[in-house]
Amino acid sequence: MRWSLERWVVTAAAxxxxxxxxxxxxxxxxxxxMAPGEAAAFPPPLIPTDPTLANYRELFVTYGIGKYFGNSxxxxxxxxxxALLFTVPAGYAFAxxxxxxRDGIFQVLVGALVIPGQIGMLPLFLMxxxxxxxxxxxxxxxxxxxxxxxxxxxxxxxLSIPDEMLEAxxxxxxxxxxxxxxxxxxxxxxxxxxxxxxxxxxxWNDFMWPLIILxxxxxxxxxxxxxxxxxxxxxxxxxxxxxxxxxxxxxxxLFLALQRFYMSGLLAGSVKG
Amino acid sequence: MTRxxxxxxxxxxxxxAIGLFFVVPAIASLFLSFTDFDIYALADLxxxxxxxxxxxxxxxxxxxxxxxxxxxxxxxxxxxxxxxxLSLAAALLVNAxxxxxxxxxxxxxxxxxxxxxxxTAVVWRYLLHTRYGLVNYALGWxxxxxxxxxGSPTASLPAILIFVAWxxxxxxxxxxxxxxxxVPHELHEAARIDGAGPWARFRHVTxxxxxxxxxxxSILSVAGFFQLFAEPYxxxxxxxxxxxxxxxxxxxxxxxxxxNLGSGAAVAxxxxxxxxxxxxxxxxxxxxxxxx
Numbered sequence: 001m002r003w004s005l006e007r008w009v010v011t012a013a014a015x016x017x018x019x020x021x022x023x024x025x026x027x028x029x030x031x032x033x034m035a036p037g038e039a040a041a042f043p044p045p046l047i048p049t050d051p052t053l054a055n056y057r058e059l060f061v062t063y064g065i066g067k068y069f070g071n072s073x074x075x076x077x078x079x080x081x082x083a084l085l086f087t088v089p090a091g092y093a094f095a096x097x098x099x100x101x102r103d104g105i106f107q108v109l110v111g112a113l114v115i116p117g118q119i120g121m122l123p124l125f126l127m128x129x130x131x132x133x134x135x136x137x138x139x140x141x142x143x144x145x146x147x148x149x150x151x152x153x154x155x156x157x158x159l160s161i162p163d164e165m166l167e168a169x170x171x172x173x174x175x176x177x178x179x180x181x182x183x184x185x186x187x188x189x190x191x192x193x194x195x196x197x198x199x200x201x202x203x204w205n206d207f208m209w210p211l212i213i214l215x216x217x218x219x220x221x222x223x224x225x226x227x228x229x230x231x232x233x234x235x236x237x238x239x240x241x242x243x244x245x246x247x248x249x250x251x252x253x254l255f256l257a258l259q260r261f262y263m264s265g266l267l268a269g270s271v272k273g
Numbered sequence: 274m275t276r277x278x279x280x281x282x283x284x285x286x287x288x289x290a291i292g293l294f295f296v297v298p299a300i301a302s303l304f305l306s307f308t309d310f311d312i313y314a315l316a317d318l319x320x321x322x323x324x325x326x327x328x329x330x331x332x333x334x335x336x337x338x339x340x341x342x343x344x345x346x347x348x349x350x351x352x353x354x355x356x357x358x359l360s361l362a363a364a365l366l367v368n369a370x371x372x373x374x375x376x377x378x379x380x381x382x383x384x385x386x387x388x389x390x391x392x393t394a395v396v397w398r399y400l401l402h403t404r405y406g407l408v409n410y411a412l413g414w415x416x417x418x419x420x421x422x423x424g425s426p427t428a429s430l431p432a433i434l435i436f437v438a439w440x441x442x443x444x445x446x447x448x449x450x451x452x453x454x455x456v457p458h459e460l461h462e463a464a465r466i467d468g469a470g471p472w473a474r475f476r477h478v479t480x481x482x483x484x485x486x487x488x489x490x491s492i493l494s495v496a497g498f499f500q501l502f503a504e505p506y507x508x509x510x511x512x513x514x515x516x517x518x519x520x521x522x523x524x525x526x527x528x529x530x531x532x533n534l535g536s537g538a539a540v541a542x543x544x545x546x547x548x549x550x551x552x553x554x555x556x557x558x559x560x561x562x563x564x565x
Contacts, residue, residue, distance in 0.1 A: 090287035120298025
């Protein structure tokens with residue numbers, strides 16, 4: 001491509017826009033390497049004069065953030081596995097298996113997508129309290145089992161599977177379960193990656209439900225622990241930036257590595273209306 | 274016979290989970306809102322009474338409830354146009370035919386959307402610091418005096434709006450970019466030959482073509498701005514002077530701080546009705562605009 005004047009102007013504008021957008025994240029990273037108190041100066045320093053890992057050391061040694069990291073990792077992994085287990089077979093069935101009431105049920109599910117989950121939060125809390133699941137990971141995982149969006153995403157993808165292929169397997173005497181495992185699942189790999197990524201990021205970033213359901217500090221996920229820590233350490237700018245890096249860097253890296261899957265799922269999901 | 278029974282192992286776990294953990298709680302919320310479920314009922318269900326519309330009438334007499342409603346409506350009314358305009362501008366820029374390295378800019382502008390909300394809210398609390406924050410420092414280049422973003426009741430709501438806009442515009446930008454790619458290039462060329470400038474082409478070619486997507490994005494944004502919770506929780510704790518208490522924040526405090534679960538459920542239901550009503554109004558306006 002030629003570098004005409006217009007190209008220069010447009011590209012420079014995009015670069016400035018991107019720099020302003022990324023500035024908070026870059027600043028977070030930079031301040032996390034500053035000595036305690038260094039960022040509280042005017043004009044605000046952009047680069048640490050003497051980069052240090054002291055804040056990270058304090059986070060892991062004094063505040064045990066490694067434990068919260070482990071909790072978040074465990075919870076997000078379990079949420080992902082459970083969500084796939086519950087929603088993928090259902091999404092396939094709504095696309096490819098004929099049964100009574102199929103289209104009606106699916107219409108209702110799509111309609112229910114507009115209902116925000118917070119509506120039922122208080123009764124759900126009481127229900128789980130009755131079941132003895134408050135203050136447990138089982139309670140924290142429950143909303144991920146009811147993933148209507150996942151069913152929708154998988155169904156849209158399954159519609160493109162040719163019926164003849166499934167019929168041929170049926171004629172050969174394969175059971176529906178066998179067909180799903182050996183023929184359908186391998187074809188679904190891209191959408192499985194997309195869905196897994198959505199659920200993992202969603203669970204990792206989730207705040208309100210873990211805040212409500214997990215009372216025991218030892219069970220806290222990273223966002224809940226970070227919010228609590230930031231209320232106690234309002235002045236400790238550099239420490240909190242390191243905590244934010246630990247919380248957000250894993251999901252940023254995961255997104256960057258798998259962004260192709262993320263973007264395609266996002267577009268498939270947005271045309272649901 | 275096996276053909277008709279076969280689907281149920283596939284769909285019943287998911288439908289059971291949706292019924293049990295989504296549909297039942299949503300309906301139970303309405304029932305709960307007609308009871309005086311509080312900390313005494315939590316200890317012993319015999320203390321639970323059916324109180325009709327008492328929770329609703331008591332809420333209408335609670336100034337903090339009206340404050341939360343007012344704040345939330347401000348968030349929606351200011352935030353939705355801001356996010357739609359910002360994400361459309363970003364999409365137009367990144368979609369420009371003459372732009373180099375498009376995938377790079379696309380990822381950079383989208384990145385805030387996938388970050389952890391609590392973590393970036395913590396970051397922005399320091400960015401918005403009156404004396405040492407980068408935001409006031411940058412504003413200083415333009416001769417603007419430092420603003421006490423999170424400490425003043427008038428600046429706190431705009432401060433959170435700026436943060437939410439930064440966090441979410443990338444998502445809508447991606448949706449807009451997909452829509453812009455469906456606008457036929459020939460239409461632009463024809464308008465250009467007819468002497469239409471960039472603004473006229475945007476107004477009369479691009480905008481009508483992507484109108485349904487603008488509607489979609491604004492409906493999604495309305496629902497998003499009605500559900501702000503972690504932002505005020507982390508950045509301002511609803512303050513100062515209750516200027517950033519949102520409906521969801523109010524519901525959280527009613528339910529899980531004061532254990533007034535009946536009253537909290539009433540708030541949840543009102544929130545749902547408001548989102549529903551605004552969405553219907555948007556659809557009605559869109560339909561009328563289409564006919565006009």
